[in-house]
Amino acid sequence: MSRKAVNFNKSSVCFSRNTSRDDREGVVSVLGVAQAPNFGKYLGLPAFVGRNKKAVFSYVEDKINQSVGSWSKKLISQVGKEVLLKSVAQSMPTFSMSVFLLPHSKYGGLGFKDLRAFNLAMLGKQAWHFLTKPQSLVARIYKARYYPQSSFVDASTGSCPSFCWRSIMAAHELVCSGIRRRIGNGISTLIWGHPWLPDDPDLLVQTKMPQGFDGSLVSSLIDPATNLLDQAILQDIFLPIDVERILSIPISLDHEDSWYWHGDPRGCYTAKQGYRCICGEFANDPGLLINGYLSGRLNRLPNGRLFFGELSRMFFPPLQI
Structure with a gap:
């Protein structure tokens, strides 16, 4: 004890x-x-989130408004106001964004972060922790509650989820879309279901799963006598394109299988990469104009000036649930 x-x-x-x-x-x-x-706060975060989320997270808006309102409009230049908005006001809700999905404006511009994308990228760090450190206390608690019979990759929101779990699951697709499986001994990697093959043409096995092979592991493809991939088994089960890709993967029986983030030299997910991934998806969608909202409003300003009050209304709208 x-x-x-x-x-x-x-x-x-x-x-x-x-x-x-x-x-x-x-x-x-x-x-x-x-x-x-009331339930109060713990480490600066609300200890309980009920139905009235606007009241619970009003402290974030209050802090931003208090800070913005304290700046002297007469003593700070327009460029200085913009710098303060970027460096101070945007950094205030960062800690809360790493735990909860907060309501905020959808798009950024002029160097301002897309706050929702940044929020999801921060929550992605929690999802990455659940994925790569399943033995941690918090991961085991959430697993017992929300995905006791599966892994975090296959987890769903479930019934009656907490607001914290719903927030983490908002970044689930972001993280799972960028992960890859590094094969060691193959004991914890599913042949059908896990992204463990080279990207071309797809991360998943192209061969249709035969009946009775559900839950089969990569370790079952290794010959215990030679500690190498059994080519006879591969040729009997898989298409030639899959056989070629599987044989190109090095195995290491002395190491366990692990997850890694594709595109990072260290194989680790970061909020910066998550943010770039989301913003890239927005930019490729013709229905989403990242800078259109801002440019439209700025063009209506007299002489193209960035008035402080206009900036405040554009970047810090009232909280909406």
Whole structure:
């Protein structure tokens, strides 16, 4: 045992609205702690997110408005205001964005981040942690609750999910679309279902899965006598194009299979790469004009000036749930 004890002087307890007054007083009396009026915050984040998300996350907007409102419009040049907006106001919600999917404006411009894309990229780090560190405490807790019989790659939002899990799952597709499987001993990689082959023509096996092969692992393709891929088995099961690609993959029986992020020299996902990936998808969609919204509004400004009030309304609209 850790021999750690609860400090009741620093502890408090919260109850849901359907808890009777007698039950609340009884629990408080037994535990010897105070009853908190609300769930409060832990490490600067809301400890509980209910239905009224606008009220829960209003602190983010309040901090931004307070900071923006404190800047003297007379003493700061237009360029200086733009720099402050980029460096200060945008950095304030970063910590919250790494845990929750916050409501914000959709597009950026003039060097300003696309806040939603940045939010998803930050949440991608949580998804990457679940994927690459499944033995961590938080990963095991979420696995037991939301995907007990599968891996994070095959996880879904599920029924009655927490807001934190819904936020992480918002970045699920982003992370899973850029991962690859590095083969070691092949014990934890599915032949059909995991992206473990070279990109051309596809990451997945092209051969149709035979009946009864569901859940087959790459390790079953290795000859235990030679510790090499069994060419006879490959030629019996797979198409020639798959046989060629499978034989091109080096195996290392002394190492376990692992995930890596495609395109990074270290094979690690970063928020920067996730952000670029999302913005690249937006740029390739003709229905999404990243700078169209901004350019349209700026063209209507007198003499093309960037007024401070206009910038504030454009980049920090009211929170919408």
